[in-house]
Amino acid sequence: AQSVTQLGSHVSVSEGALVLLRCNYSSSVPPYLFWYVQYPNQGLQLLLKYTSAATLVKGINGFEAEFKKSETSFHLTKPSAHMSDAAEYFCAVSDRHQKVTFGIGTKLQVIP
Amino acid sequence: DTAVSQTPKYLVTQMGNDKSIKCEQNLGHDTMYWYKQDSKKFLKIMFSYNNKELIINETVPNRFSPKSPDKAHLNLHINSLELGDSAVYFCASSQETSGNEQYFGPGTRLTVT
Numbered sequence: 502a503q504s505v506t507q508l509g510s511h512v513s514v515s516e517g518a519l520v521l522l523r524c525n526y527s528s529s530v531p532p533y534l535f536w537y538v539q540y541p542n543q544g545l546q547l548l549l550k551y552t553s554a555a556t557l558v559k560g561i562n563g564f565e566a567e568f569k570k571s572e573t574s575f576h577l578t579k580p581s582a583h584m585s586d587a588a589e590y591f592c593a594v595s596d597r598h599q600k601v602t603f604g605i606g607t608k609l610q611v612i613p
Numbered sequence: 614d615t616a617v618s619q620t621p622k623y624l625v626t627q628m629g630n631d632k633s634i635k636c637e638q639n640l641g642h643d644t645m646y647w648y649k650q651d652s653k654k655f656l657k658i659m660f661s662y663n664n665k666e667l668i669i670n671e672t673v674p675n676r677f678s679p680k681s682p683d684k685a686h687l688n689l690h691i692n693s694l695e696l697g698d699s700a701v702y703f704c705a706s707s708q709e710t711s712g713n714e715q716y717f718g719p720g721t722r723l724t725v726t
Contacts, residue, residue, distance in 0.1 A: 535714060
């Protein structure tokens with residue numbers, strides 16, 4: 502069975518500050534891992550994915566995530582938050598058989 | 614061109630009615646999904662089809678019936694709608710060979726009154 506835990510359903514950062522959204526996963530096989538972003542009234546959009554290549558994955562909009570097998574983590578970071586980053590962020594894990602399990606989501610608020 | 618499209622975008626209906634939501638993808642993907650997102654943003658998979666074959670069927674009331682006429686389309690029919698069915702329903706597609714990343718439609722906001 503696979504699962505994802507996102508720590509913190511709400512995260513607030515000041516504009517220009519570091520963004521850190523936490524995700525821990527559980528999977529019985531080497532996983533695919535994903536971060537998605539959802540802006541208000543829109544569908545989810547892929548930010549980045551890990552598929553067993555480089556452990557540090559760079560995505561769109563300046564986001565990146567590091568796969569740490571020893572910690573079963575895949576935290577999402579961005580050095581400097583922009584107002585436009587305010588959205589809901591979902592971590593997800595796939596067992597490579599096309600079933601994807603999503604976390605509960607983290608709402609990122611950016612304070613001017 | 615929209616990669617994954619859904620119709621309608623909004624659907625308001627009364628309890629007991631039957632309604633359908635349509636989804637189409639033009640990405641050439643083999644797999645399509647239906648997700649339900651509740652008011653707390655929790656995203657739950659409902660169904661998945663691979664080349665028109667049902668491969669994932671989560672614990673969903675049998676009032677919900679997916680239909681895939683071809684691998685580019687996956688429709689969702691809901692019978693005897695209930696208040697608890699109110700949610701946003703997302704269609705998505707993926708290709709296993711590209712790492713299972715999912716492409717989502719814009720969602721259908723269903724409101725049952």
